[in-house]
Amino acid sequence: MAFPSTHPSLARALAEREYIEATPVQSAVLADNAADRDLLVSAQTGSGKTVAYGLAIGGTLLGEAERLDFATLPVALIVAPTRELALQVHRELEWLYKPAGGRIVACVGGMDPKVERRKLQSGAHIVVGTPGRLRDHIERGGLDVSQLRAVVLDEADEMLDMGFREDLEFILETTPRERRTLLFSATMPRSIETMAKRYQRDAMRIEVKGDSGGHADIEYRAVRIVPNEIEHAVVNLLRFFEAPSAIIFCNTRNAVRHLQTTLLERGFSVVALSGELSQNDRNHALQALRDGRARVCVATDVAARGIDLPNLSLVIHAELPSDPEVLQHRSGRTGRAGKKGTSVLLVPLSRRRKAEGLMASARVVPVWSGPPTAEEILELDQQRLMQDPMLQEAPAEEDIAMAQTLLVSRSAEEIAAALVRVWRSQLPAAEEVFDPGDRRDSRDPRQERAPQEARPQREPFANGAWFHMRIGRRENADPKWLLPMLCRRGNVTRQEIGAIRIFERETKFEVAASAADRFAHAVRKADGDIEIVPLRDGGAAAPTERPAKQGPRPKREEHARTDRPARPPRKDFKPGERKEFQPKPAKKKRRPPPAR
Structure with missing residues (x-):
């Protein structure tokens, strides 16, 4: 109007x-x-x-x-x-x-x-x-x-x-x-x-009432991720959307510093915003986003209010917000003044219920999916290359002369391949990520709870070491993402992981004897939501057999000590005689001293 x-x-x-x-x-x-x-x-x-x-x-x-x-x-x-x-x-x-x-x-x-x-x-x-x-x-x-x-x-x-x-x-x-x-x-x-x-x-x-389904100009997405793959998912989301400006929210200053360093190493132009920065540093960071010198901002909730960037079209919640109001204020950095924006929540398996509660309280209905894959990003890169202004603009005369010189010594396919390599070298490489799948399924809870093994079945090792982690079928554990995660966190190859058996609340797996010490040392140093610990019994029967039930405890008399001398009987009490209770005589009250 x-x-x-x-x-x-x-x-x-x-x-x-x-x-x-x-x-x-x-x-x-x-x-x-x-x-x-x-x-x-x-x-x-x-x-x-x-x-x-x-x-x-x-x-x-x-x-x-x-x-x-x-x-x-x-x-x-x-x-x-x-x-x-x-x-x-x-x-x-x-x-x-x-x-x-x-x-x-x-x-x-x-x-x-x-x-x-x-x-x-x-x-x-x-x-x-x-x-x-x-x-x-x-x-x-x-x-x-x-x-x-x-x-x-x-x-x-x-x-x-x-x-x-x-x-x-x-x-x-x-x-x-x-x-x-x-x-x-x-x-x-x-x-x-x-x-x-x-x-x-x-x-x-x-x-002024908003849409009952949340901000009408913001598209909400919930991305399922494997624990310990937050950084990889962020990289792929930035590459997938290629937003002019994006902001990534973390809950702590340490997380902001860590993610900023990671993205800088990957080739992104990144600035940070947190409470530990001076006001001048904050102003410089925001100005870098406004004039295009930086495209990504990693921030705590200090940036959830008051930041209005005209080209900000992507908000990523690397860590879930504390309440629905914070979710709305974070997401509200995009979709402003009638422009469209996207708000993406990264949801590990253990945070699925909390994420659903947050979005229900905020009255938003997200689109659930896995993280963008490297193949999807590669396909988008091909489309973006064909739409690049470099190929749409009419070539200058000196460019045509250089192209003719190159065609004398190189074929057209070789020149085009070199152009693709140069174009891709300016882009951060996509990561291999895994979709843990939808936790909610139609499995009948009354069906047999037999352990689930990797497909195809992996043969147990002769003298392998067994480990276990407290994640099972209830958390939608699956060998498709468990095996790569174990290899990455444990610094081992797929061939060094043996049988994987998934139970209702836990998963047990075998590591080759030659790699067991290296795997145990690596998982102790690794940081993640899933704790991996070795089993006490290293035998092959440890993951599948339960310890046998113990017999009834022996009577107390069988444990009586024979080296202790017998206590002498009391003089005022005969065996078999019931002694009546006698109250103690009341103490005499002391008279107060006479007043002087």
Whole structure:
């Protein structure tokens, strides 16, 4: 839908950015019945909320004037939960209020507060910042909020979850009571409603409902992976989609560093984002993604909010998020402003139930599949080569002359093969990955639970060593992926793995005697979800036979010790006589000493 009537200066900024259609939340806040009122807005991430409240406060700040007055004290305050989101809001409002002569100042943690104080003293129309830094400037006298006409709390639910309630209450208590207050939140818990009743006046409630199946512009995929193959699956997903920009989420800083190093070694242009980086490092990483110097970002949940990259079309959850809200905010980095995106969750066997619960709570229905194979990526590479602009553009005269020179000494097939080799050398190689298959099957639970062996059957070794791991038919264990995994983790070949027997809750397998020590040492050092330990009994019967049931325990008299002297009988007790219980005499109470 077209944009409703806005201030002429802001309308020019929208036209320069080619904003033609308004999102639902933008139309709602610009409606006639919402003008000059306090607003309580709930809308999903990526719905254009920043531009929405930037336009909503335009009439409050500008009135009938074409441009803002000379910047002295700020007239609007925007509060955001994270540094990245505050800086993103700063960038959006800069272009939106540029025709109106707006001066925007950002105040966030991690930056030099003295520089921010000098900018505030030079004058600002709108101040954007995080709660802690804004409160610090107010308490130290660097930020004067006495002339504020509008206050916006962006992602208010997240600020309360992060423990900023006291800072927010301080800021709202300090600002003028006649201000206009706009509160934006992805969810609307009771704590947000309580804050709205306390600090807003006759607020208009606006709820922009999303699709019941999740974000309509995001395609969700759940990829089954074998434990210990997360990195290989990430490599193949990046190669399969070839997204202009992609972000990979991990749960810890160590996982971010490890995955970034792995992808750099494979030839990807990667940057990292985590809480241990300084704000300047974070800004440089985001700028590298925006200008195309980097195509992949590995990040913790610090990047789940506030990152808006125009070409970000792929989100990979290398580790499952902690709750459905984090899943939605992570995935919301893509599929923004009407563009399509893909969100992929990597689901190991042991995390299948948790992943299903997360997606059910988030009301998304994913497409389940295995990871992209090397063959599928090779087929896509052939199609992409044929569509490459290098082959679509008309050749220059010097290129034709060089081609004719090459044809004198080489055949056309040799030249074409060399071109393919050069083109492939610029791409990271795909990995061999395995699909563990769908865990849910139609197997009758009452059927015979005989051990399942690899097909074709592998003959036991003469003096092999037996190992076992606690994964069986319940986890959909299958020799098709167990055998390659054992070879990779144990540093052995397929010929050095003997019989594999899969039971309901465990799997037992044999390793050749010549490779047993090497295998045991390698699996002790390997990191993975599946623990592999040697069996105590190294015989061939160990994996299939149960220990025989022991007979009844011998009576206690048979274990009586004969070297201990007999205890002498008590003098006051005769054998066979029942002694009556006699209570002990009560102790005499001591008299208190006389008072002196």
